[in-house]
Amino acid sequence: MASRFTYSRWDGTQTGFSMDAEDVLSAVSDDLMRHGNIDQALRALMREGMEDRDGRRVEGLREMLERLRQRRRELEESGNLDGIWSEIADALADIVAEERLGIDNEAAAAENSGDERRAAAAREKAAERHLGLDLLPDDLPGQVKSLQAHDFASPEAERRFEELMEKLRQQAMQQFVDAMSEGMKAAGPEDLARMKEMLAALNEMIDRRERGEDPGFEEFMEEFGDFFPDRPRDLDELLAQMAARQQAMRSLMASMSPEQRAQLEELSRQMLGDMDLEWQAGRLAERLDSMFPGGAMPADFRGEMPLDMGEAMDALAEMRELSQLEGMLRSADTPAQLAEIDPEQVRRRLGEEAARSLETLAEASRLLEESGHVRRREGKLELTPKGLRAVGNASLRELFSRLDKDRFGQHRIPREGTGHERNYETKPWEHGDPFRLDLHRTVHNAVARSGAGTPVRLSPEDFEIERTEHVTRSSTVLMIDLSLSMELRGNFVPAKKVAVALHSLISSRFPRDYLGLVGFSETAFPITPEELPESSWDYVQGTNMQQALMLARRMLSRQSGSKQIIMITDGEPTAHMTPSGRVYFNYPPARETLELTLAEVMRCTKDDIRINTFVLDATPALRRFIEQMTGINRGRAFFTTKEELGSFVLVDFLEHRRRTSRTR
Numbered sequence: 254m255a256s257r258f259t260y261s262r263w264d265g266t267q268t269g270f271s272m273d274a275e276d277v278l279s280a281v282s283d284d285l286m287r288h289g290n291i292d293q294a295l296r297a298l299m300r301e302g303m304e305d306r307d308g309r310r311v312e313g314l315r316e317m318l319e320r321l322r323q324r325r326r327e328l329e330e331s332g333n334l335d336g337i338w339s340e341i342a343d344a345l346a347d348i349v350a351e352e353r354l355g356i357d358n359e360a361a362a363a364e365n366s367g368d369e370r371r372a373a374a375a376r377e378k379a380a381e382r383h384l385g386l387d388l389l390p391d392d393l394p395g396q397v398k399s400l401q402a403h404d405f406a407s408p409e410a411e412r413r414f415e416e417l418m419e420k421l422r423q424q425a426m427q428q429f430v431d432a433m434s435e436g437m438k439a440a441g442p443e444d445l446a447r448m449k450e451m452l453a454a455l456n457e458m459i460d461r462r463e464r465g466e467d468p469g470f471e472e473f474m475e476e477f478g479d480f481f482p483d484r485p486r487d488l489d490e491l492l493a494q495m496a497a498r499q500q501a502m503r504s505l506m507a508s509m510s511p512e513q514r515a516q517l518e519e520l521s522r523q524m525l526g527d528m529d530l531e532w533q534a535g536r537l538a539e540r541l542d543s544m545f546p547g548g549a550m551p552a553d554f555r556g557e558m559p560l561d562m563g564e565a566m567d568a569l570a571e572m573r574e575l576s577q578l579e580g581m582l583r584s585a586d587t588p589a590q591l592a593e594i595d596p597e598q599v600r601r602r603l604g605e606e607a608a609r610s611l612e613t614l615a616e617a618s619r620l621l622e623e624s625g626h627v628r629r630r631e632g633k634l635e636l637t638p639k640g641l642r643a644v645g646n647a648s649l650r651e652l653f654s655r656l657d658k659d660r661f662g663q664h665r666i667p668r669e670g671t672g673h674e675r676n677y678e679t680k681p682w683e684h685g686d687p688f689r690l691d692l693h694r695t696v697h698n699a700v701a702r703s704g705a706g707t708p709v710r711l712s713p714e715d716f717e718i719e720r721t722e723h724v725t726r727s728s729t730v731l732m733i734d735l736s737l738s739m740e741l742r743g744n745f746v747p748a749k750k751v752a753v754a755l756h757s758l759i760s761s762r763f764p765r766d767y768l769g770l771v772g773f774s775e776t777a778f779p780i781t782p783e784e785l786p787e788s789s790w791d792y793v794q795g796t797n798m799q800q801a802l803m804l805a806r807r808m809l810s811r812q813s814g815s816k817q818i819i820m821i822t823d824g825e826p827t828a829h830m831t832p833s834g835r836v837y838f839n840y841p842p843a844r845e846t847l848e849l850t851l852a853e854v855m856r857c858t859k860d861d862i863r864i865n866t867f868v869l870d871a872t873p874a875l876r877r878f879i880e881q882m883t884g885i886n887r888g889r890a891f892f893t894t895k896e897e898l899g900s901f902v903l904v905d906f907l908e909h910r911r912r913t914s915r916t917r
Contacts, residue, residue, distance in 0.1 A: 272305050272613060273624070274621050274643070276305065276306055277298070277621055278626060278647060279647045280303040281298050282644060282648065282651075283746055284298070285786060286745075286749040287746050287749075287789070289788055289789040290787065291621075291635060291636060291786075295617055295618055296586065298313070298617060299313060299314050299585065299588060299591065299614050299617075301313040301315060302315075310610075311609075312606065312611075313610075317599075317603055317607055317610075317611075318583065320603055321579045321602070321603070322579070324602070328552070328568045328571060328572055329552055329553050329554055329556070330555060330556045331554075331568060332556040332557070332558040332559060332560035332564065333554045333557070333558070334559075339559055340559075340561070345396050345400070347413070348413050349389070349400075349410075351407050351410035351413065352382075353383065353386060354407065355406040355407020355408075355409065356379045356382045358406075359375060360375045363375030363376075364376075378406075382403075382406055397418070401418075448480075449533060450477075451477040452534055452537055453533050454473055455477075455537060456536055456537055456540075458488065462488065468488055470487060470491075474491075481494065492544060496541040496544065496545035497570065497573065499538060500573060552572055554568075574598065575602060581593075581594050582594070588614055588615050588616070588617040589615070589618060589619075591614055591615035592615035592616075599611050621634070621640070622634075625639050626640035626643055638783070640786075641753075641782065641786060642757060644757075644786060645753045645758075646757050646761075648750045648751075648754035649754040649758055651750070651754075679694050679717045679718060679719055680717065680718060681716070682713070682718045690716060690719075691718060695711065695715050695716055695717050696711075698715040698717060699711050699715040702714075726765050726766060726814030726815075727814050727817070728766065728767040728769075728812035728815065728816045729759070729766070729768050729817050729819060729906070730769040730770070730771055730805035730809055730817075731768065731769070731818075731821070732771045732772075732777075732798075732801050732818060732821065732822075733748050733751075733752055733770070733773070734748070734773060734796060734821060734822035734823060734824065735772045735789070735791050736774040736790065736791060736795060736796050737790060737791065737792060737794065738823055739790055740790040742823060742869070742870055744823050744869045744895050745789075745790050747898045747899060748821045748869075748895075749785075749788070750899055751821065751899050751902045751903075753786070754899060755768060755819075755902065755903070756770075756785065766814075767814075768782075769808040769809070771801050771804050771805050772801075773796065773801035774790070774791040774795055774796065775793045775795030775836055775838060776795075776797055776828075776836055777800035777801035779804060794838060795828035795836065797830070797836065798820070798822070798826040799826060799830065799849045799850040800828075800830050801820075802818070802854065802857060805818045805862075806818075806856060806860060809860070809862055810860065816863070817909060818857065818863070818864045818888075819865050819902060819906070820864060820865070820866045820867065821867045822866070822868060823868070823871075823875075824875065825842050825847075825872075825878055826846050826847060827839060827840045827841075827842050827846060829845070829846045829850065842874075842878075847878065850882075851881065851882065854882050855885055857886060858885060864886045865889050865890075865905060866882065866883070866890045867890075867891045867893055867898055867901060868890060868891065868893070869894065869895055891905070
């Protein structure tokens with residue numbers, strides 16, 4: 254069915270969610286870090302939802318699906334189907350009781366007449382009538398059929414039975430109407446006649462379309478539009494509505510016990526008795542089944558309050574819509590597929606906030622593509638350089654936000670440089686500063702002090718100069734442990750955030766610096782910044798520090814400036830490369846593996862490369878090895894947690910830059 258949209262005058266209350274591309278990237282960053290797949294990260298966003306920049310909750314599909322299931326449970330517990338025939342059964346029982354009383358009263362009157370022949374005939378007639386009532390079938394259709402042939406003794410019982418028959422005919426008509434349309438809520442004989450005309454016209458309209466002719470939909474709606482209050486826009490939409498009603502009626506019948514279902518069907522046939530109507534309806538039903546296949550969806554009504562036919566039909570129609578909506582939400586695999594779901598249907602069943610959430614989630618990938626943060630290649634989304642910068646900046650902001658200002662302040666360079674690298678900030682001139690005057694700020698200060706007018710008179714307190722930084726270069730290789738233990742212990746995402754944030758920091762604030770990336774598990778391999786978001790942990794055992802240190806050393810041999818390796822790991826070296834180029838693995842670590850790894854540490858030390866190691870979940874054995882390594886290299890070791898890892902690494906990197914600046 255085509256999507257529908259409604260519009261209304263803005264009154265200040267229709268505020269949507271505030272979200273742009275960088276909000277989306279920030280929301281998916283953890284999943285992007287963990288799986289290295291932007292499509293998978295967006296699916297996780299769809300499933301779990303997010304908070305927008307104003308702190309409002311954007312519901313995820315998991316929440317919506319749970320609310321749909323909860324609503325179905327509420328409908329099932331709202332009542333039971335006994336009400337469809339319990340009222341009839343009670344009415345028939347009262348009529349039978351009234352008739353028995355009438356039979357007894359008639360016999361008593363004959364006895365009191367003094368006419369023995371009359372009394373004998375009355376006794377015989379009363380016995381016959383009582384026997385007929387005693388032999389009434391247990392099922393409602395059988396009782397109705399027997400009472401229709403019964404010779405009533407009680408005028409009151411006969412009157413009440415005729416009233417019940419009329420009511421049953423009305424209910425049977427309404428049941429038929431409900432199965433076809435929701436446009437009539439009180440069906441009488443004349444309505445049923447129009448229903449027959451409508452069904453015949455509808456079948457004829459389908460015939461015309463199958464012959465390739467104009468079906469005449471507008472003319473049909475002009476005559477029979479009152480049957481369809483939702484005002485379908487074309488024949489397909491009209492047939493879809495009727496198919497939904499038909500399936501709801503079938504679901505109602507399927508929700509009954511076999512005995513209940515048989516009784517209701519038989520009772521309906523007795524009350525209607527219109528072969529032409531049944532033929533037209535049967536013909537249409539077959540066509541709807543072929544156009545809109547879908548079986549009955551029985552419900553387990555288990556509430557205490559009996560439901561009548563209309564209430565049960567409404568509940569089942571809502572259940573079917575809930576199930577259809579649940580199916581669409583479950584099958585949506587991308588934000589673009591969410592956009593195909595009718596927001597009005599979500600709004601009707603889950604409320605305004607859910608509809609807004611759905612529309613917000615559906616916008617996610619479009620926002621990323623239109624902003625240039627991602628691109629689609631061979632049907633798959635991937636980060637662009639702009640997207641990579643945004644992810645890095647988000648990680649950097651997150652890590653810096655965790656730092657206490659005082660603590661971070663201890664790592665700032667306490668004086669400004671005297672080199673030739675501008676940092677586009679100014680400061681008041683002090684005696685001894687190089688006189689690199691910022692004319693704009695200086696004149697602004699003079700005017701602010703003495704007022705507008707010419708000439709502008711300057712004084713030393715107006716002087717403001719450009720800040721400069723030392724021009725230094727630092728070369729760093731970040732080694733990240735990608736072994737399975739990093740993910741199992743929850744260390745992988747924090748470590749990868751450090752890598753992304755460090756790349757963002759160096760490329761934006763220290764563009765002359767070099768940053769290399771090496772991932773290692775059973776083997777080691779270089780990672781480019783472009784590959785970093787898609788890198789993930791390895792489903793293998795082994796921590797090959799030896800090969801990783803060798804790669805890092807070779808990468809740094811081609812660089813200038815101060816050189817360091819930052820290693821993040823949670824395990825001892827358990828693998829190394831053999832002379833034949835094969836991987837040797839053993840746990841606990843073999844002596845040969847430890848010795849070859851320390852040999853690489855010695856080579857790094859000889860090349861004046863400092864190794865700073867950040868250790869997560871350190872065991873005593875790992876701690877002993879790291880202490881050996883730092884004793885050889887004179888680097889530093891930080892035994893930290895995944896929560897503090899990012900802060901430790903960034904602060905240490907900036908401290909390294911500060912020391913380098915001081916010594917140059």
